[in-house]
Amino acid sequence: MTTSLLRVDNLSVVFRRSGRPAVHAVDDVSLTVAAGRTLGLVGESGSGKTTVGRCVVGLQSPTDGDLFLDGRSLGHKRTRADHRLIQMVFQDPTSSLDPRQRVIDAVGEPLRVQQGAGRRLAREKAREMLREVGLTDALVDRFAHQLSGGQRQRVVIARTMILRPRLTVCDEPVSALDVSVQAQVVNLLAELQEQSGVGYLFIAHDLAVVRHIAHDVAVMHLGRVVESGPAEDVYNNPHHPYTLALMSAVLTTEPDGRGEQRIVLDGEMPSPSNPPEGCSFHTRCFRYEKLGRPGRCRQEVPASISLPKEQRHKVACHFPTEVSVNPSGRRTC
C-alpha cells in the first residue's frame, strides 16, 4: 500500500467560548490526499471546510484526531520544514498581499524569511516563478492594487509555490474572482501540479468548481464528511442525498423521467452549536421525508460505509440512493 501524502484521521474541532454554546465545527473527519493529486473538499458555507484546512497547515489546533504528512505525524509542534512543505492559498488575494510591497518582493519574501535567501537571489527566483504563473515581466514592479483580481491571485499562487511545497491547501481560491477568470486560475493550479507534483486540498462550496481539477472528492455537511471517493464515482454515481442536492445546482435532474427538477434543500444548514441528533442532514433531507421519516435517521449517526463495487467510494447515509448519470449529463434516480 502506498503512503498518502496527507492523512487526516478522525479530526474534530470544537470552538468553546465562555457564555456561548460550543461550536462543533469539524466532527470526526478522515481524509487523504495522494502525492501529486487533488482532493476536492466541498460543502456549503459553514460546513467546516476552512477549519479542516487551517488544521492541515497548522493554523488551528485540533480538539481531537491526528494528521500525517508522508506517514509522519505532524504532532502539536510543527517544524520550520513542515511549514514550508504545507502551504495555503486563501480566497481573497487582496488580503493575502501587503499593499506596500511590489509584486516581485511579495513573491520573493518567503524565500528570504523561510530560507534566508538574499534580496538578489529572491528577486531572481521570484521573476522565474512569476513567469511560471503566467505574469509578464512588465508586472513585476507593480503593487497589488494595480493588478486585476486574477493577476493578484496568480501572485499569491507564485508566492506559495516558490517554496516548492509538497501540499497546498487552496481555500476557495477562485470564489472571489470573475467567472471568466476562474477557469484560468484553476487550469494554472493544475499545470503547476503537473510540473511540480504538489498535492492539493482544494476547498470549494460548489461541486462544479472542483470538477475539472479533483481526482478525489469529499463532501462535507455540518462538520462531517457525508460522501467521499474517486471524483468520477462521486460525480457519476452519487449516493448521499446531500451530494445530489449540491449536484442539482450543477445539473438538472429527472427523478421520474418526467421533466427537469432541481432538488431544493429544506432550510439552511442547522447550527453547528446545536446539531440535530442522529444523521445531521435528516432535518433537510428529501429522502427522509419520502421514506416516511424513519426513526433511524433521527436516532443513529450513520457510519461511513464503503460501497460494494468501489471500496474507496464511501457514503454516510442509512438509506443511500443509487443514481446514474446518462451520457447527456442528465441523471435518473
Ligand SMILES: Nc1ncnc2c1ncn2[C@@H]1O[C@H](COP(=O)(O)OP(=O)(O)O)[C@@H](O)[C@H]1O
Ligand atoms: N474561531 C472560531 N470561533 C468560533 N466559531 C468558529 C471559528 N471559526 C469557525 N467557526 C465556526 O465553525 C463553523 C465552520 O466554519 P468554517 O470552517 O469556516 O466553514 P466553511 O469554511 O465550510 O464555511 C462555522 O459555524 C463557523 O462559524
Ligand SMILES: [Mg+2]
Ligand atoms: Mg471557508
